[in-house]
């Protein structure tokens with residue numbers, strides 16, 4: 001499954017083919033912010049960013065946006081949010097052995113119900129795709145992930161036959177892995193910038209110098225924006241959207257000097273790793289410049305910074321995730337200056353963490369955008 005993901009879905013070629021989808025959605029997002037700026041209205045960033053990442057993933061996976069009215073993909077997002085809520089819950093049966101077969105809080109029942117709802121929905125979407133696939137193949141229309149997976153499932157030469165169940169699990173995993181992680185990383189980065197006008201100013205200056213004011217920042221600009229890259233790394237260090245990794249040992253092994261018996265689940269706390277005072281100087285300080293001194297990246301090779309994990313279970317969406325985070329954050333600060341709070345009358349935002357699998361903020365981040373560029377430069 002991982003091989004298929006890496007070689008067919010999230011590889012450079014498919015991501016390039018689907019670039020227009022991402023561009024279109026970023027334009028949509030910037031236009032939305034621009035309208036808010038004209039009306040002098042505030043934006044709840046968690047919601048706006050959640051819609052953006054969900055629409056990108058939804059279009060890449062199913063070919064459809066999910067925030068349109070009466071669209072079935074919208075139901076997927078509802079299911080995803082219900083799953084996220086379930087993940088964040090304390091389950092008594094997991095912790096007290098005597099209760100392990102009881103379902104006192106109804107968590108198992110809710111899980112099964114969610115699974116059934118997802119299955120019904122996926123069946124509907126899959127049937128629709130099967131009907132339109134041949135037509136799309138003839139017209140040479142751009143494929144989405146579901147079409148690619150259906151092609152693979154019919155390929156007799158594949159090492160392992162991809163079943164319908166596999167495809168459904170695949171889609172669920174991609175939605176869960178991609179949407180909140182990306183949106184929350186952007187939101188934390190933005191909150192850090194709001195609280196640090198000096199860093200914000202330096203980032204804006206870099207963007208103005210490298211890109212100017214007549215066109216919108218694009219994915220191909222990222223290599224030329226080293227300071228923006230440092231900001232993203234620093235955000236992933238302090239706010240990793242997947243803060244805990246786990247592995248289950250198949251056999252006895254020694255890990256970091258500890259004996260791990262077979263069939264033991266070991267947890268790795270990425271959140272503490274990024275704040276380890278024996279490696280990071282003043283670890284709680286948000287200081288992107290530290291990456292000028294330390295040549296360390298986030299691609300799973302430097303074990304003091306692993307926001308995407310490492311090894312064979314490492315995040316397969318790292319390239320897509322990083323592109324989305326840089327471009328969205330960069331465009332937000334290129335096109336607007338920002339006032340803080342519902343009425344734009346605050347000077348800073350709180351940085352309290354909430355509960356949940358993907359490290360949400362405890363309190364919503366609400367800001368009022370103010371247009372900086374006129375006319376608004378949109379990508380074509």
Ligand code: HEM
Pocket residue numbers: 002010173174177178179181182185240241242243245246306307308309310311312313314315316317318320321322325
């Ligand atoms: C900033 C954004 C993201 C962050 C911080 C992030 C983080 C992570 C982390 C920490 C893991 C666990 C890795 C491990 O166990 O070693 C993971 C797994 C995964 N991620 Fe991401 N991710 C992001 C974006 C994405 C995107 C955009 C996609 C898909 C389009 C994606 C799909 C997945 C999948 C499918 C897995 C499970 C891989 C497996 O179990 O083998 N992620 N991600």
